[in-house]
Amino acid sequence: MAGLSPSERRLQKELMSLMKEPPPGMEVDSDKAEQNLNLWTIHMKGAEGTLYDGEEFQLQFKFGPKYPFDSPEVTFVGNNIPVHPHVYSNGHICLSILTDDWSPALSVQSVCLSIVSMLSSCKEK
Numbered sequence: 001m002a003g004l005s006p007s008e009r010r011l012q013k014e015l016m017s018l019m020k021e022p023p024p025g026m027e028v029d030s031d032k033a034e035q036n037l038n039l040w041t042i043h044m045k046g047a048e049g050t051l052y053d054g055e056e057f058q059l060q061f062k063f064g065p066k067y068p069f070d071s072p073e074v075t076f077v078g079n080n081i082p083v084h085p086h087v088y089s090n091g092h093i094c095l096s097i098l099t100d101d102w103s104p105a106l107s108v109q110s111v112c113l114s115i116v117s118m119l120s121s122c123k124e125k
Contacts, residue, residue, distance in 0.1 A: 005065070007063070007065055007066065007067045007068070008037055010067065010068055011037045011038070011063060011067065012037065014107055014108050014109070015028065015030065015033050015034070015037070015040070015108075017107075017109065018042075018108055018109055018112075022109075023109060023112045023113050023116065024047075024116075025044060025045035025046070025047060025116070026042055026043065026044050026045075026112055026116075027042070027043045028040060028041070028042050028043075029041040029042070029043065037063070038062065038063045038064075039060070039061070039062055039063075040060070040061040040063075040108070041058055041059070041060055041061075041077070042058070042059040042060075042061065042108075042112065043056065043057075043058055044056070044057045044058070044059055044112070044115070044116070045057075046082075046119065047116055047119065047120045050119065050120045050122070051119075051122055051123075051124070051125055052082060052119050052120075052122075055080060055082070056080060057076055057078070057080055057081070057082060058076065058077050058078040058080075059074060059075070059076060059077070059112070059115065060074070060075050060076075060077045060091075061073070061074050061108060061111075062074075068104040068106075068107075069104050070102070071097070071098050071099065071102035071106075072098075072108070072111065073098075074093055074095075074098055074111060074115070075090075075091040075092050075093065076091035076093065077091055082119060082125075083125040084118070084119060084122055084125070085122070086118060093115065093118075095114060095115065095118060097110075097111065097114055098111070
């Protein structure tokens with residue numbers, strides 16, 4: 001890993017962790033992420049027993065050069081953007097940990113779990 005910036009080393013470590021132990025119903029497109037460490041696609045299935053059960057979504061994570069001190073930009077992309085009070089029609093997600101409540105202690109995995117939780121707690125579309 002010689003020659004990698006601290007941000008890239010952190011992303012490499014998180015990518016390996018996510019590939020080894022992804023959150024339930026999630027899978028990182030490791031080929032794309034390995035080609036560009038700053039742009040990841042994560043495939044996500046709606047949690048069982050929720051309004052989104054059986055649906056499939058794609059999340060795009062964009063990491064800036066100051067990651068993990070700056071939060072990643074996370075959006076839903078593709079043909080199926082969930083209808084949800086905290087998801088705009090353009091795929092942008094309104095979630096406090098992606099803005100003011102971000103901390104370098106958080107990870108891609110914790111963001112994924114927060115998004116699953118956000119969708120799972122929705123009672124109506």
